[in-house]
Amino acid sequence: MVYETEIILIFILGLLGLIVGSFSNVCIYRIPRNESIIYPASHCPKCHSNISPKDNIPLLSYILLKGRCRNCKNKISLQYPVVELLSGLTYLIIYWIYGVSIQTLIYIIMSSALIVIAFIDLNQQIVPDVISLPGIVIGFILSFFVSYISFVDSILGIAVGGGIIFVIGLAGSVIFKKEAMGGGDVKLAAMVGAFLGWKYIIVSLFLGFFLGALAGIFLILSKIKSREDVIPFGPFIILGSFITLLWGEKIIAWYLGF
Numbered sequence: 686m687v688y689e690t691e692i693i694l695i696f697i698l699g700l701l702g703l704i705v706g707s708f709s710n711v712c713i714y715r716i717p718r719n720e721s722i723i724y725p726a727s728h729c730p731k732c733h734s735n736i737s738p739k740d741n742i743p744l745l746s747y748i749l750l751k752g753r754c755r756n757c758k759n760k761i762s763l764q765y766p767v768v769e770l771l772s773g774l775t776y777l778i779i780y781w782i783y784g785v786s787i788q789t790l791i792y793i794i795m796s797s798a799l800i801v802i803a804f805i806d807l808n809q810q811i812v813p814d815v816i817s818l819p820g821i822v823i824g825f826i827l828s829f830f831v832s833y834i835s836f837v838d839s840i841l842g843i844a845v846g847g848g849i850i851f852v853i854g855l856a857g858s859v860i861f862k863k864e865a866m867g868g869g870d871v872k873l874a875a876m877v878g879a880f881l882g883w884k885y886i887i888v889s890l891f892l893g894f895f896l897g898a899l900a901g902i903f904l905i906l907s908k909i910k911s912r913e914d915v916i917p918f919g920p921f922i923i924l925g926s927f928i929t930l931l932w933g934e935k936i937i938a939w940y941l942g943f
C-alpha cells in the first residue's frame with residue numbers, strides 16, 4: 686500500500702512538474718517582453734494562431750506535432766519541451782532527496798522560479814527583477830516558518846550571496862573595463878541565499894564560477910563564442926544552486942574532510 690501511494694505521488698509530482706514547466710515557457714517568453722502571463726491564451730509566436738488545448742499538452746503535443754505549429758508548420762523551439770522535461774525531472778529529483786516534506790514544497794517552487802530566470806537570462810541576458818526581488822522577500826519570510834533554516838541564516842545568505850557577486854562584479858569592471866556581472870546577478874544570488882542560507886550560497890556560487898569557467902573555456906575553444914561575447918552568468922549560479930540543493934551537505938563534508 687505504501688509502495689502504491691509512493692508511485693501515485695511520483696506520477697502526480699512528475700505531471701505537475703510538466704504542467705508548471707509548460708507555464709514556465711509562457712513566463713520565459715512573455716516576462717522579458719512585458720506581456721501579461723495570463724492573457725491572452727497561448728498562441729504561436731510566428732503566425733499568432735491560438736493553440737488549442739489538445740496541442741498544448743506538455744511534451745506530448747510537441748512529439749505528436751513533430752515539433753511544428755499545426756497552423757503555419759513553422760518549427761516550435763526545442764526550448765519548450767526541454768523546459769517542460771527539465772521542470773518535471775527537477776520536481777522528481779527534489780522529491781527523491783527530500784521526500785514528503787515542507788522542503789520539497791518550497792524547493793520545487795523555488796526551482797520553477799529559477800528555471801524561468803535561467804532561460805530568460807540565456808535568451809536575453811537579463812535577470813528579471815519581477816522574479817528575483819519577490820524571491821528574496823519570499824525566501825526570507827519562509828525562513829520564519831520552517832525549521833531547516835533560521836531567519837538569521839536567511840538574511841546572512843542574502844548579504845553573502847549578493848555581496849560576493851557585487852564585489853566580484855566591481856572588481857571585474859575595474860580590471861576588464863566592462864560590466865562582467867550585472868545587478869541582476871547580485872539580486873539572483875541574494876534570492877538563492879535567502880532560500881539556502883549563507884553556507885550553501887557560498888557553495889552554490891563556487892560551483893557556479895567553476896562551471897561557468899569550464900563552459901566559457903569550452904565555448905571559446907570550440908569557437909561557438911568569441912572572447913568578446915557575453916556569456917550570461919545567471920544560469921551558472923542557478924546550476925550551482927541546484928547541485929548544492931541536492932548534494933550541498935555532502936560537498937561541505939567532503940571539503941571539510943581535506
Ligand SMILES: [Zn+2]
Nearest residue numbers: 729732754757
Ligand atoms: Zn504558427
